[in-house]
Amino acid sequence: MSETPDPSWLVLILAGLLFMDAAMSVRPPKFIRDCLNGVHFPREWWWILIVIKLLATAGLIVGIWVPGVAFAANVGVIAYFLCASVAHIRARFLRQEFWVNCLGFLAVSVLVLVFAFFV
Numbered sequence: 001m002s003e004t005p006d007p008s009w010l011v012l013i014l015a016g017l018l019f020m021d022a023a024m025s026v027r028p029p030k031f032i033r034d035c036l037n038g039v040h041f042p043r044e045w046w047w048i049l050i051v052i053k054l055l056a057t058a059g060l061i062v063g064i065w066v067p068g069v070a071f072a073a074n075v076g077v078i079a080y081f082l083c084a085s086v087a088h089i090r091a092r093f094l095r096q097e098f099w100v101n102c103l104g105f106l107a108v109s110v111l112v113l114v115f116a117f118f119v
Helices: 008-026 030-038 043-062 069-091 096-118
Strands: none
Touching: 008 043, 008 069, 008 096, 030 043, 030 096, 043 069, 069 096
16 A cells, blocks of 8 residues: 555546535535435535545645545545445435446445555
8 A cells, every 4th residue: 555646637637526516515506405305414514525625635635645644534435325325325316426426436435445545
């Protein structure tokens, strides 16, 4: 296992995707609103998801140079999307948002972890 990502561009792609997701969540389009409403996530807490994604983005970027930080951030992103997946399953909200957004991000996060830190 590597303490810093190699290749680092994989981590930058994940950071970019998370940043775009956070930016879109400031004024969420219909598919994000549908997703959050579908899992019954309280509207007054939507802002915390933006903070989490921005902190993960920062951790992934800083971790390119600081050993262990990108790894921890990547694991945190995986945990976040595992929790989101559980929320979708518990709410029985298994529409396209679940399969594309939630599981898509989870798959990308796992692939980045494997190929940037273990291969």
